[in-house]
Amino acid sequence: xxxxxxxxxxxxxxxxxxxxxxxxxxxxxxxxxxxxxxxxxxxxxxxxxxxxxxxxxxxxxxxxxxxxxxxxxxxxxxxxxxxxxxxxxxxxxxxxxxxxxxxxxxxxxxxxxxxxxxxxxxxxxxxxxxxxxxxxxxxxxxxxxxxxxxxxxxxxxxxxxxxxxxxxxxxxxxxxxxxxxxxxxxxxxxxxxxxxxxxxxxxxxxxxxxxxxxxxxxxxxxxxxxxxxxxxxxxxxxxxxxxxxxxxxxxxxxxxxxxxxxxxxxxxxxxxxxxxxxxxxxxxxxxxxxxxxxxxxxxxxxxxxxxxxxxxxxxxxxxxxxxxxxxxxxxxxxxxxxxxxxxxxxxxxxxxxxxxxxxxxxxxxxxxxxxxxxxxxxxxxxxxxxxxxxxxxxxxxxxxxxxxxxxxxxxxxxxxxxxxxxxxxxxxxxxxxxxxxxxxxxxxxxxxxxxxxxxxxxxxxxxxxxxxxxxxxxxxxxxxxxxxxxxxxxxxxxxxxxxxxxxxxxxxxxxxxxxxxxxxxxxxxxxxxxxxxxxxxxxxxxxxxxxxxxxxxxxxxxxx
Numbered sequence: 288x289x290x291x292x293x294x295x296x297x298x299x300x301x302x303x304x305x306x307x308x309x310x311x312x313x314x315x316x317x318x319x320x321x322x323x324x325x326x327x328x329x330x331x332x333x334x335x336x337x338x339x340x341x342x343x344x345x346x347x348x349x350x351x352x353x354x355x356x357x358x359x360x361x362x363x364x365x366x367x368x369x370x371x372x373x374x375x376x377x378x379x380x381x382x383x384x385x386x387x388x389x390x391x392x393x394x395x396x397x398x399x400x401x402x403x404x405x406x407x408x409x410x411x412x413x414x415x416x417x418x419x420x421x422x423x424x425x426x427x428x429x430x431x432x433x434x435x436x437x438x439x440x441x442x443x444x445x446x447x448x449x450x451x452x453x454x455x456x457x458x459x460x461x462x463x464x465x466x467x468x469x470x471x472x473x474x475x476x477x478x479x480x481x482x483x484x485x486x487x488x489x490x491x492x493x494x495x496x497x498x499x500x501x502x503x504x505x506x507x508x509x510x511x512x513x514x515x516x517x518x519x520x521x522x523x524x525x526x527x528x529x530x531x532x533x534x535x536x537x538x539x540x541x542x543x544x545x546x547x548x549x550x551x552x553x554x555x556x557x558x559x560x561x562x563x564x565x566x567x568x569x570x571x572x573x574x575x576x577x578x579x580x581x582x583x584x585x586x587x588x589x590x591x592x593x594x595x596x597x598x599x600x601x602x603x604x605x606x607x608x609x610x611x612x613x614x615x616x617x618x619x620x621x622x623x624x625x626x627x628x629x630x631x632x633x634x635x636x637x638x639x640x641x642x643x644x645x646x647x648x649x650x651x652x653x654x655x656x657x658x659x660x661x662x663x664x665x666x667x668x669x670x671x672x673x674x675x676x677x678x679x680x681x682x683x684x685x686x687x688x689x690x691x692x693x694x695x696x697x698x699x700x701x702x703x704x705x706x707x708x709x710x711x712x713x714x715x716x717x718x719x720x721x722x723x724x725x726x727x728x729x730x731x732x733x734x735x736x737x738x739x740x741x742x743x744x745x746x747x748x749x750x751x752x753x754x755x756x757x758x759x760x761x762x763x764x765x766x767x768x769x770x771x772x773x774x775x776x777x778x779x780x781x782x783x784x785x786x787x788x789x790x791x792x793x794x795x796x797x798x799x800x801x802x803x804x805x806x807x808x809x810x811x812x813x814x815x816x817x818x819x820x821x822x823x824x825x826x827x828x829x830x831x832x833x834x835x836x837x838x839x840x841x842x843x844x845x846x847x
Contacts, residue, residue, distance in 0.1 A: 333505045333544050333557075335396045336379035337405045338744030343546035347501055347558045348395045348494060349382045354558075355565035358464045358489070363387040372785045373484060376476040378405065378743035387466070390486040393474055394494020398423045398502075402473030402481050406742040418523055422447040423495075425503035427521040432534050434597050440519040440536075444503060445586045448496045452568055452582050455492035462574030464489055477743040479784045479832070493568070497561040503590060504557040505544045508537065508605040514556055515593035518602045526612065532598040538612040560589040696810075696846035697722050701730060703842030705819065711739040712749060712836045714821075718756070720844055728758040732774075736823060738834065748781035750823045750834070752795040768804035772816070773797070780825040787825065787832045797821035804844070812844040 336342030357363065363385035366374065370386045379396070381389060403410035414420060421428045425444040427436055457465055470488040475481050508517040518537055524530030525538025532538075546554050567581035596603040699720040706713050718732030731753075738749040754776020762769040774797035783789045802816035819838035826832040 333501060333546055335399050335405065337742050338740075341546065342379055343554075344395045344399075344498060344501060345379055345382075345392050347546070347554065347561060348392060348497055349388070350558050351497065351561035351565055352388070352391060354562040356569055357387065358466070358569040359571050361466065369785065372783055373476065376479050376784055378475065378477045378740065378745070387487055387490045389490075390488075391490035391494045393472065393484075393486060394491040395498045395501075397472070397491075397495055398498040400475065402475055404475050404481075404742055416523065416527060421523065423499055424522075425499050425506050425519065426539070427519050427524070427536050429524060431519070431521075431536070434595075436536060437516065437519045437592055437596075441503075441516060441590045441592060444499055444519075445583070445590060448499050448564075448586060449579065449583060451492045451496035451499075452579060455489045455496065455568070456575050456578060457488070460575075462571070476785065477740045477745050478738055478747050478834070479787070482785060482830075484785070493565065497564060500560055500564055500586070500589065501557045504553040504560070506539065508596070508602050508607045510593050510603070511552065513591075513593070514589070515591045517593050517596040517605050537598075537602060537608060540607060540610050540612055542610045543607055556589075560585070563589075699844050699846035701732065701814075701842055701844045703732075703814070703840055705816075705838045705840030707821075707836035707838045708741070709837040710835060711741055712834070712838070713737050713739070714836075714838065714840070716842075720846070726760045728760070730756040730758070732756055732776075736778075736821075736836075750778045750780055750795075750825055752776055752778040752823060754795050754797070766806045768812075770802050770804055772799040772802060774799075774821070778823040778825050784832070786830050791825040793823075793825045793827045793833075795821070795823050799840075807843075810846055812846075814840075814842040814844055816840040816842075 333343045333347070334340040335344050363383070364387075366384055366386055366389075370389060371384075374381055374384060374389060377389075379392065381392065399405075399414070400411065401414055403414070405411075415424075418429050422440075422443040425440070427440045428443060431437070431440040431443070454470075455464075457468060459465075466487065466489055468488040469485040470491055471483050472486050472491060473481060474484050474486075503516075506520045506522075508520075509515060510517060520539045520543075521530065521536045522539045524535040525532075530538075543553070563585045564582055567585050568578045570578065570581060573580065593603060596605070601608045699722075701716070701718045701720050703716045704714065714734055714736045716732045716734035718730050720728060720730045722728040732755075734752045734754070736749045736752060737746060739746045754774045757773045757775075758770055759772070760768050760770045774795065776795045777792055778795035780787055780789055780791040797820055799816045799819045801818060802814060805813045805815075807813050817839050819836075819840045821836045821838055822833055823836075824831065824833035
């Protein structure tokens with residue numbers, strides 16, 4: 288189960304979402320982040336696959352279905368064109384290229400992320416901190432108190448699994464499983480983003496069911512030989528609220544979530560239990576009722592409780608009780624870099640206006656310092672005002688003489704490169720420049736804009752765009768230019784996505800609210816644009832698709 292960075296980061300994200308402003312909020316957030324990163328340690332878990340985490344749930348589920356087989360011994364159909372486009376854009380590796388396995392693994396990930404990006408911490412906190420969703424992960428609910436709370440938590444977990452299996456089998460009275468039935472599911476794809484897909488209903492709901500059963504091996508203390516449950520762990524009250532262990536049970540323990548070397552004690556029985564559940568439902572004997580009855584018996588077998596285990600006896604002297612309850616793990620565990628990334632992305636999204644103002648202030652201050660007068664001569668105080676003014680003008684003239692000459696030619700060329708990390712992309716452009724007026728310039732740029740995903744660790748060709756930049760020079764500080772730029776043109780898709788064809792053409796728009804141009808001699812300008820906003824929308828009909836980016840761009844303009 289992906290676990291949030293814990294109470295501290297949750298509070299930080301809440302501050303960011305509420306739009307806290309001012310230097311104090313920035314400093315507080317920075318100090319809090321530094322504290323979190325200092326405490327965060329790498330951790331392995333029953334993770335879902337990202338660029339930073341291994342696919343534990345996916346591998347356990349794939350091994351289980353390979354052992355149990357599909358209902359009635361059927362074989363998955365071949366993937367169609369839409370299925371293939373989905374598979375090409377998945378943020379995880381698919382062990383088998385068929386639509387049933389596709390739906391199964393999307394289902395097993397769905398408990399953890401829903402239709403969200405695995406790196407979208409605010410969205411994940413809405414899932415994992417929801418009191419009504421704790422049974423999706425076999426965790427205690429708020430009402431599961433004391434030793435009796437272990438029994439009620441396990442019962443709620445079983446109920447969730449059986450409800451998902453009932454959905455998998457279909458609502459009709461037929462004893463046959465309709466493997467062609469579909470369900471609409473919101474899914475996060477690497478580059479298509481959040482989109483609604485029609486997935487095979489049986490494997491999707493089966494994936495959600497086995498996720499909870501697999502989590503029951505990481506979110507409980509178990510007796511090693513009999514595998515009986517000594518206690519069910521508590522995320523909300525145990526980790527987020529620091530509850531009373533006698534009442535709320537033991538907090539979640541990140542160290543138990545391992546699925547790497549040395550974690551076979553949980554991985555092997557979790558895989559076996561998932562396979563037994565799949566086989567019970569796949570067996571046609573007794574029709575729909577028989578499938579559910581067998582599934583219920585499997586769940587009872589694998590969620591038996593060992594009585595008498597409480598905080599007073601360290602949950603029957605469970606060795607796991609001595610482990611740290613630190614909750615600094617994301618999607619089951621990650622590095623400090625991931626924690627920083629998850630924090631900084633929302634921060635960057637909500638601080639653009641502040642950054643623009645800050646840049647303007649720094650530019651103004653920098654220019655003022657560049658032209659700052661030399662220390663006053665005590666003799667000046669005795670001179671008349673006219674003489675003091677003349678001397679000050681002389682000093683300013685000397686400063687200006689040391690600055691590069693203003694580039695005044697009308698026609699030129701431009702080269703630029705940049706990157707976006709809010710929604711990953713790179714860009715490289717070449718174009719022309721025309722400055723018919725002192726304060727306004729025009730251009731024509733051709734841009735290549737490949738995309739990448741940090742969460743999936745993947746790249747795609749992206750789009751190519753042709754557009755006209757309109758440059759408005761807001762202010763000159765000596766030979767420095769403070770400028771804003773608007774872009775408008777067309778963009779073309781360079782690869783296929785779900786619902787978007789390669790070669791699709793649509794509008795490209797953008798805006799740089801504040802940029803800086805610095806002369807590099809009489810022929811060149813260095814152009815720095817730290818707040819570029821670009822939107823490539825290659826498809827605006829049907830289901831529209833656009834790819835927005837917040838870029839940092841650096842370029843050179845040449846006026847021969």
